[in-house]
Amino acid sequence: MTALRVFEGRQHQLREWLTLPGRKRVLVVVHTVTYGKRLQEVCCLLESDLRVQVVFTAPPHPFSDGVARLFERLGGAVLPWEEAVRMEFDLALAAGPRGVEQVRAPLIMLPHGANFLKRVTEGADTRVAGLGRQDLTPRGRALPAAVVLPHRDDLVGLAHSCPEALPVATVVGDPVHDRMVASLPRRGAYRRALGLDKGQKLIAVVSTWGARSSFGLIEMLLPRLLELVGHHRKVAVLVHPNVWSGHGAWQVRAWLAQCVRRGVAVVPPEADWRSVLIAADAIIGDHGSVTLYGTLTGVPILLAASPEQEINPASPAAALARTAPALSAAHSLKSQLAYAASEYHRQHRKEYAPIAARITSEPGRFSRNMRRLLYGLLGLGQPAHPVPTLPLPLPPPLAAWSAAPSDRYGPDTGAGVSA
Numbered sequence: 001m002t003a004l005r006v007f008e009g010r011q012h013q014l015r016e017w018l019t020l021p022g023r024k025r026v027l028v029v030v031h032t033v034t035y036g037k038r039l040q041e042v043c044c045l046l047e048s049d050l051r052v053q054v055v056f057t058a059p060p061h062p063f064s065d066g067v068a069r070l071f072e073r074l075g076g077a078v079l080p081w082e083e084a085v086r087m088e089f090d091l092a093l094a095a096g097p098r099g100v101e102q103v104r105a106p107l108i109m110l111p112h113g114a115n116f117l118k119r120v121t122e123g124a125d126t127r128v129a130g131l132g133r134q135d136l137t138p139r140g141r142a143l144p145a146a147v148v149l150p151h152r153d154d155l156v157g158l159a160h161s162c163p164e165a166l167p168v169a170t171v172v173g174d175p176v177h178d179r180m181v182a183s184l185p186r187r188g189a190y191r192r193a194l195g196l197d198k199g200q201k202l203i204a205v206v207s208t209w210g211a212r213s214s215f216g217l218i219e220m221l222l223p224r225l226l227e228l229v230g231h232h233r234k235v236a237v238l239v240h241p242n243v244w245s246g247h248g249a250w251q252v253r254a255w256l257a258q259c260v261r262r263g264v265a266v267v268p269p270e271a272d273w274r275s276v277l278i279a280a281d282a283i284i285g286d287h288g289s290v291t292l293y294g295t296l297t298g299v300p301i302l303l304a305a306s307p308e309q310e311i312n313p314a315s316p317a318a319a320l321a322r323t324a325p326a327l328s329a330a331h332s333l334k335s336q337l338a339y340a341a342s343e344y345h346r347q348h349r350k351e352y353a354p355i356a357a358r359i360t361s362e363p364g365r366f367s368r369n370m371r372r373l374l375y376g377l378l379g380l381g382q383p384a385h386p387v388p389t390l391p392l393p394l395p396p397p398l399a400a401w402s403a404a405p406s407d408r409y410g411p412d413t414g415a416g417v418s419a
Helices: 011-017 033-046 067-074 154-161 163-168 175-194 215-226 241-247 249-255 257-261 273-279 289-296 316-323 333-357 366-378 405-409
Strands: 024-029 052-057 077-079 091-094 107-109 119-122 125-128 146-149 169-171 201-207 233-239 265-267 282-285 301-303
Touching (some): 033 052, 033 175, 033 366, 091 366, 146 154, 146 163, 169 366, 201 273, 201 289, 215 233, 233 273, 241 249, 273 289, 289 301, 289 316, 289 333, 301 316
Parallel strands (some): 107 146, 201 233, 282 301
16 A cells, blocks of 8 residues: 555664654554544644654454555554554554553543444343443453543443543543534535535435444335435435445445436545535434434434434433434325424424534533643643634535446446445
8 A cells, every 4th residue: 555654563663763753652543434533533633743653553343344445545654453552652542442452551532423322232231332341441451541521411321331430531522513513604615515506405314334223224215215316406325334344335335326326425434424414404314423413504304213222311312313203104205304394493492402412511622622631641731722623624526426336336347346
């Protein structure tokens, strides 16, 4: 890989070959594309600081497909996992627990999505994903140096599931919330960049992963999505990277091929979905993070799936499941979107705005709070400048994501499948 630099050898070899030795070293542990995107929002807080060297690694994970390509796009220094766990670092960042008990560094554990939305049932035990002992002290590892929480209400859940972690818990905020809110004034620019005409509606169909997700109901949704496509309406499908990794990029595109040929845009997992969500006029979603972030955009939401058994009952996702209209098989999708729009505008301030407010109790302050935490654990003074929350970049046009799979990945093209 041309852009991918692999660090090889032991610590003494690193010192021998580096041009700037003696830096504080931060290991970024990227299990999946989803985790990697979240950790990017943290790594950027170390930009321009010549005192710090950031190194990436990828532990084994069932949904690791796409991580190597993510590293290549970043151009980061990458250590093989087997090498990383034999070395010591000044700090490590992770958004998931697998393998982190092997990391030799003070660890910051972050959530990889909005809040802590999902329940996990394993045998007779049920826990909130991200807040249980299995998540914070995997295989008996000592507590992390810091457990990052987006909202002060999450302290209640942590006190219930892993009270010994309370002393290291820090309410920092949510980076996706802050970037989206900072980007809302650019909605018109995002719509123009996507190629939407004036008056044209964009419907975002979003899905988390798993059998009870929107994509888990794709056989029911596919024909109904086609009824939405028309001159005055565009459809964009945003599928969780774990779906692409679990089933394979070729398979996901093949399943959605007929929709794509009819003009539906399938947003690839490496793309930044946030600008697409901001540009949308309505959202069809489920109990995943992207649907919850949709409450920031001020557009109606229709739930294709909201399985009670998988939702943390104390989370804003549970509140959204009780508030947003549920998709019905007995009525047309167009009429249900119209109903959702009328109900949304009537209930927005009273019901939807409080749900959006539960994403973070530190709105606009993630970068400031997170940088303070990073530098405190590194034992360094913070750089003497504020950290801006930058608006999201412009997306590519929807047409770039609407090329038929057979045109791009047909048997006679010789092209490889890329996620």
